[in-house]
Amino acid sequence: MGTVVDAVNKEANGSVPTDKKVTVVFVLGGPGSGKGTQCANIVEHFGYTHLSAGDLLRAEIKSGSENGTMIQNMIKEGKIVPSEVTIKLLQRAMLENGNDKFLIDGFPRNEENRANFESVTGIEPEFVLFFDCSEEEMEKRLLNRNQGREDDNIETIRKRFKVYMESSLPVIEYYNSKGKVRKIDAAQPIEKVFEAVKAVFSPLTDKVAA
Numbered sequence: 001m002g003t004v005v006d007a008v009n010k011e012a013n014g015s016v017p018t019d020k021k022v023t024v025v026f027v028l029g030g031p032g033s034g035k036g037t038q039c040a041n042i043v044e045h046f047g048y049t050h051l052s053a054g055d056l057l058r059a060e061i062k063s064g065s066e067n068g069t070m071i072q073n074m075i076k077e078g079k080i081v082p083s084e085v086t087i088k089l090l091q092r093a094m095l096e097n098g099n100d101k102f103l104i105d106g107f108p109r110n111e112e113n114r115a116n117f118e119s120v121t122g123i124e125p126e127f128v129l130f131f132d133c134s135e136e137e138m139e140k141r142l143l144n145r146n147q148g149r150e151d152d153n154i155e156t157i158r159k160r161f162k163v164y165m166e167s168s169l170p171v172i173e174y175y176n177s178k179g180k181v182r183k184i185d186a187a188q189p190i191e192k193v194f195e196a197v198k199a200v201f202s203p204l205t206d207k208v209a210a
């Protein structure tokens with residue numbers, strides 16, 4: 001298990017390890033399966049900090065960073081941004097936040113994300129929360145999302161589904177083979193999905209879920 005400070009130190013090739021342990025839960029599932037929606041509920045009830053890899057990448061575009069154009073093109077095509085970029089954003093966000101419990105949503109998206117995060121940070125997830133949902137339902141949700149996202153159009157959605165099947169599902173299978181996947185039926189209404197999520201988190205925390 002790594003520490004937030006270790007993670008940042010590794011990025012900077014420094015040292016000064018500390019004893020502060022960090023707990024990471026990866027939140028995975030297809031585009032539109034409801035990851036962001038349920039993360040907001042988990043934050044409210046269980047005190048985690050929610051870090052969405054997609055949100056961090058979109059913020060990086062807005063910030064005018066030198067990687068902005070590359071990231072924007074990748075997102076428009078539904079492609080996965082090189083892990084070096086995404087991991088740096090995650091590390092920075094973890095350090096700046098200072099909490100010791102993080103939900104990392106939409107990451108790792110492929111084997112390159114997974115292997116590099118582990119080797120750079122030394123952090124392994126406590127478990128993987130996996131939202132299982134049919135493509136038909138996810139497509140309907142994405143087309144109704146109405147948040148002005150450039151990738152919520154049918155052409156890009158189909159590309160994102162393909163990348164999910166080919167690159168992201170194998171990562172979920174990898175963690176499943178290690179007994180780390182907690183699978184949730186995400187096709188139910190939001191409240192029902194959260195009931196199932198609570199059943200996963202409640203035993204791990206002293207905080208009472210309302």
Ligand SMILES: Nc1ncnc2c1ncn2[C@@H]1O[C@H](COP(=O)(O)OP(=O)(O)OP(=O)(O)O)[C@@H](O)[C@H]1O
Binds near residue numbers: 032142
């Ligand atoms: N269980 C549900 N039933 C019906 N609609 C839902 C459900 N969960 C989420 N939604 C709606 O579906 C849309 C997509 O949800 P959300 O943004 O949480 O998905 P996501 O998995 O984070 O998507 P992405 O990976 O594309 O960011 C939102 O408009 C949300 O309100």
Ligand SMILES: Nc1ccn([C@@H]2O[C@H](COP(=O)(O)O)[C@@H](O)[C@H]2O)c(=O)n1
Binds near residue numbers: 031074078160
């Ligand atoms: N690990 C990641 C996560 C996301 N992306 C890119 O962002 C797009 C949107 O992601 P959401 O999780 O917000 O749906 C995604 O399609 C990728 O283009 C990424 O590259 N790496």
